Amino acid sequence: MQVDFYHLTSMPLERALPRIAERVLASGVRLLIVASGEAQRAALDRLLWEYAPDSFLPHAQLGEGDDTAQPILIAPDVNAANRARHIALVDGEWRDHALDFDRAFHFFDEERIGAARAAWKGLAGRDGVERRYWKQNDAGRWEQAA
Template identity: 50%
Template sequence: MTLVDFYHLVSSPLERILPVICEKVLTGGDRLLVVAEPGLLGRLDEQLWNFSRDAFLPHGRQNGENQPILLSETPEAVNGATNIAIADGQWRDEALSFARAFYFFDAGDVDRARSLWRRLKDIPEVESRYWKQDDRGKWVQGP
């Protein structure tokens, strides 16, 4: 069974949301693979180093078997991750081999996300949830 969480980025950018997800995954004792195109990976790498003065998110890029959070262009969990974050809005079917997938998309990717949602609803081994921020910035689960 794969749980796919759709995160519709409305009022906060990915660079502010992803570190929070990373913290939650690590707190649960799990590992995370973050997949995106190279330019975005560079920005996320920097953000994970600088997001908080009080916290450290251990992470690395490419071939980091020992990294609790691995940033990569490909959906291969060489770090043993059971969680994957698709950070660039480009779904990769390999995500379905993970226990949990976080799929981030913004206003420009809504149609693609809807299409993916419909496709995943037909797969019995997949449970999908939709999350969107309310007016106060709190994440609420949608229908």
């Protein structure tokens, strides 16, 4: 199980998440995106339709269609009704149920850095858990820092 911590500094979630989602889908697996706030889930729904003119990321919000058929499902909690094996926690809140997936992407900003550090430390030494920390360089590109 791999957990990737993405510290959002210069690139906002709205630019980082679609790139990750594209890579996940290109690898042939499904993605669950978790955000507790209804407004954030609605914004993510719009984002995945509109983030680039030539893009298409098939998705839906939990309960708005056949959840089992969705390559990307947006949900308020860890509910992989689409049988996703990858999860993106986008509201800055770590959830231990993410460890039931093959890979987790934990996005956080400066406001949530303390909670992210606690999650990082809490995962240290857990059997079968590989942690990676990604930060943005001055050019806005992701670099693995740990």
